[in-house]
Amino acid sequence: MTFVDWISAPVNWVFTIIGLVVIFSGFRVVTSRNIVHAALYLVGALGGTAGLFLMLSAEFVAWVLVLVYIGAVIVLFLFGIMITRAPTGLDESLNSDHTALPALLASGFFLMMSWASIDAFGTQVIDSTGEPVPTEIIGESLFGRFVIPFEVVSFVLLAALIGGITLARRDLSPAEEEERSAV
Amino acid sequence: MSWPEFGIIAFRVVVTFVLLLVVTVINVWAERKILADMQSRIGPSRAGPWGILQTVADGLKLFFKESVIPRKVELGMYLLAPFLAIIPAFLIFMMVPWGKPFMIGDHEVALQGADLNIGLLFILAMSSMAVYGVVLAGWSSGSKYPLLGAVRATAQAISYEAAMGLAMVAVVVFTATQGEGGTLSMAEIVERQTGTWGDISPVLSFVPRWNLFPQFVAFVIFLVAIVAETNRAPFDLVEAEQELVGGFHTEYSGMRFAMFFLAEYVNIFSMSAIAATLFLGGWAGPTFEGSLPGLISGSLPTIYFLIKTYAIVFIFFWLRATLPRLRYDQLMTLGWKRLIPAALTWLVISTVAIGFRQFGAPWS
Numbered sequence: 134m135t136f137v138d139w140i141s142a143p144v145n146w147v148f149t150i151i152g153l154v155v156i157f158s159g160f161r162v163v164t165s166r167n168i169v170h171a172a173l174y175l176v177g178a179l180g181g182t183a184g185l186f187l188m189l190s191a192e193f194v195a196w197v198l199v200l201v202y203i204g205a206v207i208v209l210f211l212f213g214i215m216i217t218r219a220p221t222g223l224d225e226s227l228n229s230d231h232t233a234l235p236a237l238l239a240s241g242f243f244l245m246m247s248w249a250s251i252d253a254f255g256t257q258v259i260d261s262t263g264e265p266v267p268t269e270i271i272g273e274s275l276f277g278r279f280v281i282p283f284e285v286v287s288f289v290l291l292a293a294l295i296g297g298i299t300l301a302r303r304d305l306s307p308a309e310e311e312e313r314s315a316v
Numbered sequence: 317m318s319w320p321e322f323g324i325i326a327f328r329v330v331v332t333f334v335l336l337l338v339v340t341v342i343n344v345w346a347e348r349k350i351l352a353d354m355q356s357r358i359g360p361s362r363a364g365p366w367g368i369l370q371t372v373a374d375g376l377k378l379f380f381k382e383s384v385i386p387r388k389v390e391l392g393m394y395l396l397a398p399f400l401a402i403i404p405a406f407l408i409f410m411m412v413p414w415g416k417p418f419m420i421g422d423h424e425v426a427l428q429g430a431d432l433n434i435g436l437l438f439i440l441a442m443s444s445m446a447v448y449g450v451v452l453a454g455w456s457s458g459s460k461y462p463l464l465g466a467v468r469a470t471a472q473a474i475s476y477e478a479a480m481g482l483a484m485v486a487v488v489v490f491t492a493t494q495g496e497g498g499t500l501s502m503a504e505i506v507e508r509q510t511g512t513w514g515d516i517s518p519v520l521s522f523v524p525r526w527n528l529f530p531q532f533v534a535f536v537i538f539l540v541a542i543v544a545e546t547n548r549a550p551f552d553l554v555e556a557e558q559e560l561v562g563g564f565h566t567e568y569s570g571m572r573f574a575m576f577f578l579a580e581y582v583n584i585f586s587m588s589a590i591a592a593t594l595f596l597g598g599w600a601g602p603t604f605e606g607s608l609p610g611l612i613s614g615s616l617p618t619i620y621f622l623i624k625t626y627a628i629v630f631i632f633f634w635l636r637a638t639l640p641r642l643r644y645d646q647l648m649t650l651g652w653k654r655l656i657p658a659a660l661t662w663l664v665i666s667t668v669a670i671g672f673r674q675f676g677a678p679w680s
Contacts, residue, residue: 169455173393176448192434196441202446205474211451212470215463265433270501 148188155181172210179203192265324425329410332429336409338579339622343373347633354637375574383570388458397456398568398575401449404442405582411435411576411609415599417565417615427599428503429616433531437486439590440481443545447473449579450556450564457567465563468644470551472544475651476551484532486666487527487594493670494525498579525595533662535595537655539631542587544651548632550639553647588628590620594599596624656668 139145158177165171179202186195275283345360345368352359360367385394413624418425432438449469454466465471482633485529487505491500494508514521528535544551554561599617608616642650 147378160406169393175450192432193437196434196437200437200441201442204441204447205477208444208447208451208470208474211455212467212474215455215470269497272498309629 135219144188148185151181151184151188155180155185168214169211172207172214175210176207180206190265193268193271320423324420328426329429330428331412332410333406335414336406336582336585339577339585341371341375342368343629344374344577344586345579347628347636350585350633351637353439354634355594359370370437378570378574378577379412381570383568384459386567389567390456393452393456394567395572396577397449397453398572399449399467400452401446402575402582404446404449405579405586408439408442409586409589411439411502411568412593412599413506413623414584414589414618416603417534419613420566426503431501431503434500436484436500436505439502439656440484443480443587444473444477446583449576453568454564455577457564459567461566462564465555465566469547469564472547472551472553472647472651475648476541476544476655479537479651479655479659480545481621482656482663483534483538483541484594486659487531489529489663489670490527493674500642502593502598506593506600509597510600512614524597524600526595526600528595528597531595531666533658534666537659537662538591539628540594540650540655542591543632544647546583546587548580548584549636550642551647553644560663584629584632585625588632589625590630592621593680596627598624625642656678 140149155178158174158181162171162178165174179198183195183198183203186198216312250315347454348370349359349367360370363369385391411427411432413426413431415427419425419426450469450473451466454462454464457463487499488500491505491508496506499505499508504552507527509527511525512521513523513525523529547553547555555565565573570577599621601617601620603613603616605613
């Protein structure tokens with residue numbers, strides 16, 4: 134297939150546009166000097182990714198992405214920013230000078246993922262009929278074939294939760310304890 | 317896609333949108349009238365009969381009012397925030413089936429904006445998006461009261477969304493036993509609540525097959541959660557006048573303020589409609605097909621839907637007239653220490669009970 138053939142299909146325009154939005158947003162997340170803007174660019178990147186899943190008729194995955202990441206994780210980021218500093222202007226200290234190692238790590242990760250997906254799927258084309266994938270199939274594979282990884286992930290999340298509480302919690306002195314229980 | 321199909325989709329979306337706008341205008345008036353009645357006042361009475369045109373008059377006033385933009389705002393976000401508040405509010409209602417599907421020729425017309433396979437998930441996703449309007453409005457205003465309102469809104473939305481989602485899950489699990497396989501589609505959930513409980517016991521043959529009866533606990537949790545999600549009294553700390561001036565929309569005026577106001581009332585109606593759909597059977601009800609003229613029996617489901625939804629909208633207004641505002645720590649305690657454990661416990665109880673009915677006891 135030549136490039137002209139590829140680009141003349143409307144599906145590929147949409148893919149290109151969404152892809153560019155995701156790349157641009159991802160780039161701005163790390164370069165933006167305003168922390169709230171950075172969080173919002175992350176919303177753009179995740180929204181674009183949800184759009185790509187919608188293009189593959191994976192409705193369930195797309196809306197779960199919106200619900201969990203855009204609707205909860207980034208809202209928590211914003212909440213954290215607002216109860217700590219709530220900066221409204223630019224913050225020069227936001228960008229680190231140490232760019233070489235993260236860039237290396239990121240491109241290494243990118244190469245690894247590209248190699249893994251090309252090796253696994255090659256030129257195979259996903260046969261998208263336009264019919265949404267039934268949620269039942271996702272449920273069956275999640276709680277059937279992938280039940281062990283699923284449980285491992287939930288265990289890791291539980292560990293992170295307990296770790297978070299342990300780090301944030303400060304044991305109260307007896308006097309403070311009394312004061313707390315009086316209220 | 318052929319032209320008639322395209323026409324039907326356009327018709328569905330436009331009619332749903334117009335219905336939502338009309339009921340919202342009526343709701344604003346109805347709230348003032350009901351509150352007035354509960355406080356032995358008269359309420360709006362000058363514009364039109366019983367003051368029914370009061371909302372239109374207020375809307376026109378806001379439309380012509382100057383939209384002041386304070387100097388310290390973050391302009392892009394400040395202008396975007398009202399739209400982020402109102403768009404999810406409208407999209408949520410698009411998922412609600414508000415009437416029985418009917419046939420024109422050989423095309424079926426569903427009275428619903430769109431029937432997604434994952435309708436309930438879409439509703440949850442959109443209601444979690446709604447908080448962005450509030451957060452960005454508060455942050456971009458460059459003023460402390462809106463910011464405090466936005467912080468409160470974020471914490472509240474996250475806390476009560478979990479309970480709301482868990483209550484929905486209990487309903488989804490129960491609905492899966494009422495037909496062939498599980499479903500997240502709103503139309504299908506209503507479809508499975510038609511008829512009565514007569515098959516369980518003849519005594520119950522006059523009790524409608526609503527999820528309300530087997531899932532009453534989930535209904536109560538859902539009701540509390542939607543009142544908190546829409547930031548209504550007694551959970552209206554987001555816009556507590558005595559503490560925060562106007563809360564997140566302090567720096568907004570004119571048309572931009574009107575959009576936040578409209579979003580709030582659209583959300584009340586959408587959330588009530590979802591509660592009515594999940595627990596009260598949506599449009600389900602006796603239509604007397606055959607013994608009544610077709611037009612009447614065809615529009616009865618829509619009337620049932622509106623009656624059920626307004627019963628819940630009335631609870632919203634009633635709560636506002638009755639309960640004082642919660643203190644912030646009480647709000648968080650109720651959300652995290654009462655509502656979420658209650659929802660989780662109910663989910664386990666209800667799922668175990670359903671499992672027993674479906675598959676029998678594990679030891680047998």
